[in-house]
Amino acid sequence: MPSQKTLTPTNTTATQEMTGAEMVVRALVDQGVEVMFGYPGGAVLPIYDALFQDNAAHGDRLRHILVRHEQGAAHAAEGYARSTGRPGVVLVTSGPGATNAITGIVDALMDSIPMVVLTGQVPTHLIGTDAFQEADTVGITRACTKHNYLVKDVRDLPRIIHEAFHIATSGRPGPVLIDIPKDVQFAKGTYAGPGEVVHAHAYNPRTKGDPAKIAEAVRLIANAKRPIFYTGGGVINAGPAASERLREFAALTGAPVTSTLMGLGAFPAADPAWLGMLGMHGTFEANHAMHDCDVMICVGARFDDRVTGRLDAFSPGSKKIHIDIDASSINKNIRVDVGIVGDAGSVLDDMVAAWKAGGHTANREALGDWWRSIDHWRARQCLRYGHSDSVIKPQYAIERLYALTRDRDVYITTEVGQHQMWAAQFYRFQEPNRWMTSGGLGTMGYGLPAAVGVQLAHPDSLVIDIAGEASVQMTMQEISTAVQYRLPIKIFILNNEWMGMVRQWQELLHGQRYSHSYSESLPDFVKLAEAYGAVGIRADTPAELDAKIIEMIDSPHPVIFDCRVEKNENCLPMIPSGKAHNEMILPEEGDDLGAVIDEAGRRLV
Amino acid sequence: MSTDPQAADQPASAYDLSHETEVENLATFALLVDNEAGVLHRVVGLFAARGYNIESLTVAETDRRAHTSRITVVTRGAPHVLDQIEAQLEKVVSVRRVHNVTRDPNGVERELALVKVRGTGAERVEALRVGEIFRARVIDTTAESFVFELTGAPGKIDSFVELMRPLGLVELSRTGVLSIERGATGM
Numbered sequence: 001m002p003s004q005k006t007l008t009p010t011n012t013t014a015t016q017e018m019t020g021a022e023m024v025v026r027a028l029v030d031q032g033v034e035v036m037f038g039y040p041g042g043a044v045l046p047i048y049d050a051l052f053q054d055n056a057a058h059g060d061r062l063r064h065i066l067v068r069h070e071q072g073a074a075h076a077a078e079g080y081a082r083s084t085g086r087p088g089v090v091l092v093t094s095g096p097g098a099t100n101a102i103t104g105i106v107d108a109l110m111d112s113i114p115m116v117v118l119t120g121q122v123p124t125h126l127i128g129t130d131a132f133q134e135a136d137t138v139g140i141t142r143a144c145t146k147h148n149y150l151v152k153d154v155r156d157l158p159r160i161i162h163e164a165f166h167i168a169t170s171g172r173p174g175p176v177l178i179d180i181p182k183d184v185q186f187a188k189g190t191y192a193g194p195g196e197v198v199h200a201h202a203y204n205p206r207t208k209g210d211p212a213k214i215a216e217a218v219r220l221i222a223n224a225k226r227p228i229f230y231t232g233g234g235v236i237n238a239g240p241a242a243s244e245r246l247r248e249f250a251a252l253t254g255a256p257v258t259s260t261l262m263g264l265g266a267f268p269a270a271d272p273a274w275l276g277m278l279g280m281h282g283t284f285e286a287n288h289a290m291h292d293c294d295v296m297i298c299v300g301a302r303f304d305d306r307v308t309g310r311l312d313a314f315s316p317g318s319k320k321i322h323i324d325i326d327a328s329s330i331n332k333n334i335r336v337d338v339g340i341v342g343d344a345g346s347v348l349d350d351m352v353a354a355w356k357a358g359g360h361t362a363n364r365e366a367l368g369d370w371w372r373s374i375d376h377w378r379a380r381q382c383l384r385y386g387h388s389d390s391v392i393k394p395q396y397a398i399e400r401l402y403a404l405t406r407d408r409d410v411y412i413t414t415e416v417g418q419h420q421m422w423a424a425q426f427y428r429f430q431e432p433n434r435w436m437t438s439g440g441l442g443t444m445g446y447g448l449p450a451a452v453g454v455q456l457a458h459p460d461s462l463v464i465d466i467a468g469e470a471s472v473q474m475t476m477q478e479i480s481t482a483v484q485y486r487l488p489i490k491i492f493i494l495n496n497e498w499m500g501m502v503r504q505w506q507e508l509l510h511g512q513r514y515s516h517s518y519s520e521s522l523p524d525f526v527k528l529a530e531a532y533g534a535v536g537i538r539a540d541t542p543a544e545l546d547a548k549i550i551e552m553i554d555s556p557h558p559v560i561f562d563c564r565v566e567k568n569e570n571c572l573p574m575i576p577s578g579k580a581h582n583e584m585i586l587p588e589e590g591d592d593l594g595a596v597i598d599e600a601g602r603r604l605v
Numbered sequence: 606m607s608t609d610p611q612a613a614d615q616p617a618s619a620y621d622l623s624h625e626t627e628v629e630n631l632a633t634f635a636l637l638v639d640n641e642a643g644v645l646h647r648v649v650g651l652f653a654a655r656g657y658n659i660e661s662l663t664v665a666e667t668d669r670r671a672h673t674s675r676i677t678v679v680t681r682g683a684p685h686v687l688d689q690i691e692a693q694l695e696k697v698v699s700v701r702r703v704h705n706v707t708r709d710p711n712g713v714e715r716e717l718a719l720v721k722v723r724g725t726g727a728e729r730v731e732a733l734r735v736g737e738i739f740r741a742r743v744i745d746t747t748a749e750s751f752v753f754e755l756t757g758a759p760g761k762i763d764s765f766v767e768l769m770r771p772l773g774l775v776e777l778s779r780t781g782v783l784s785i786e787r788g789a790t791g792m
Contacts, residue, residue: 138643142646143650146698147698147699200641201639201698202701327695327696328693331685331688331689332689335685
């Protein structure tokens with residue numbers, strides 16, 4: 001049975017004749033889209049024309065941001081979506097336009113980012129003839145979208161666009177792609193608004209958790225002696241209210257809280273119950289608490305391999321509760337005792353209500369022992385590092401960046417690698433939606449365009465991309481987009497001249513044979529910034545770092561900050577490949593890490 | 606290796622280095638899907654991308670007015686893998702219903718086979734006699750061959766084929782499994 005529309009119509013008299021291209025623009029406006037990211041080409045020219053005319057008639061009610069590469073459009077849309085909770089919208093042409101966007105689409109799929117991608121396609125009568133700039137876009141993206149469409153008839157177009165927004169933003173969010181042949185863009189048809197279309201699919205994700213399972217979970221938590229919350233990006237996706245409810249429930253239960261990379265900010269780092277991130281480069285206390293807990297409450301996380309380490313030794317003595325909106329995430333990697341399918345916010349609401357209604361109280365005596373264990377782990381100070389007066393340590397750079405920006409309205413994006421892990425370890429997030437990073441796919445080049453998207457959504461905020469010199473070159477051209485639209489993003493590059501994480505793994509696992517991980521030739525990032533019309537700043541010593549960071553913050557322009565850091569620093573602590581949470585390597589043990597990893601561990605990713 | 610009893614329950618993954626032998630079962634899934642371009646690819650692509658096997662696959666439109674088709678997939682896997690396949694199939698936007706026929710005591714599975722057997726003399730007579738036992742229909746005959754049409758559970762067809770093999774089996778064509786539930790209610 002087709003599900004009925006749930007969105008409120010923005011215009012009840014929306015039905016009227018127009019071209020397919022005009023429908024696209026109109027539907028985006030009716031969906032409340034204010035900003036889209038794209039790049040024109042032959043197969044989307046009618047839509048760009050309709051956009052031009054709409055902007056002329058209605059001001060910039062629908063802003064189009066011209067990127068420099070379609071991958072940048074997709075990542076910018078992700079940054080926009082992640083920092084606002086609204087869907088990101090991408091408009092690209094057929095063939096290479098679509099294929100270039102695919103990395104960003106897969107990234108959004110892996111990290112559950114709501115996104116609608118509109119691609120042009122060759123006219124329907126040319127499909128299948130290997131026409132110029134033809135690619136089988138729906139075929140290529142079937143495996144990397146939540147859903148996708150090829151629109152063959154303009155009469156279907158309004159329904160498809162509105163349904164695409166519904167699918168992208170509800171349930172487990174994800175990217176939805178609509179491929180629109182050029183003749184469909186020219187064809188005339190009758191437009192229908194969001195409230196007037198009938199969806200073709202029986203898509204109706206469950207958001208409310210099963211009350212019996214919620215009651216069972218609450219009983220388990222109430223009887224726990226060593227409980228822990230393990231939270232993820234699902235809490236962020238459930239909206240700010242879910243983060244509030246998580247804080248309330250954690251306080252009621254007295255349990256410590258750890259989070260995945262994607263979930264940072266849902267629980268405030270300033271709270272004494274915060275253990276830091278868990279997993280491969282998580283904290284000693286978070287991983288040991290996960291290993292030794294007796295009740296684990298996983299909220300909106302998916303037992304990813306970076307989190308669990310060795311599965312057969314993962315938290316062996318605990319009862320596990322898993323709350324996830326995606327039923328296929330439950331029992332996928334780790335078998336759990338209570339699986340609750342539902343929206344993290346809704347289920348946390350119900351759990352807090354059930355806790356209060358049941359008159360439950362935390363077992364303060366047992367929790368006292370639990371917290372003493374945790375304090376013992378904390379005392380190991382797993383994030384300490386050797387300071388230097390002559391060289392900037394990368395950890396120190398992030399610590400100073402945090403200290404000098406913590407009182408500001410700040411958003412952080414990252415690329416992928418060592419700098420990303422150091423940012424997750426040393427930058428302390430207090431609120432959701434402030435942290436944008438590529439978790440699942442691990443896309444180098446994500447952070448700079450994501451910062452463009454974040455800055456567009458938050459024009460008066462401080463937006464910083466914590467970057468590495470290798471990652472940032474993958475999408476460096478988007479600094480040109482930032483300059484064009486006067487977006488004062490700050491690209492804070494921890495420049496160690498290495499692909500640092502690759503170098504670290506080669507040091508530890510491949511006998512220090514540094515195969516193709518050193519950048520023999522790097523641009524002068526200060527001159528590069530100036531060439532693009534941005535500001536370039538370089539810091540070489542710890543003594544000058546603070547003043548340079550303040551100069552960066554105070555600049556009203558986009559800035560590329562070349563922070564020259566210690567070249568051979570390893571990112572620790574670390575759970576070596578194939579090891580369990582309680583076999584973490586601390587910084588002082590890091591020197592002979594290669595000896596710790598056995599032959600089987602070497603073969604893992 | 607952990608000696609904790611719970612560890613034995615954990616599913617295999619990249620980190621579970623031993624990949625201990627797990628009992629794999631056949632399972633038949635009936636799917637009701639929206640009949641639209643690419644829907645079969647979505648289902649088949651899911652199986653390929655996640656490394657699940659397809660033992661047989663049938664698909665045809667079953668309700669022209671509602672634009673729905675029925676896909677029947679026979680797959681193989683350990684119990685937790687079959688649960689995961691079911692959950693992944695239910696996530697596909699174009700899939701309306703997923704039914705694990707094998708786990709349903711009311712599930713019925715049937716397959717149709719066309720079997721060509723060549724032979725003369727005693728073997729030819731024996732082939733015809735076996736065909737009668739299996740209630741196969743002869744739909745073509747020449748002086749030295751028969752084509753049998755046979756329906757039944759996949760196991761029955763397997764038995765028939767094994768009996769025909771020494772009698773001159775030439776060619777075999779099977780539809781793959783179809784399924785339905787006993788009783789008055791529909792899927």
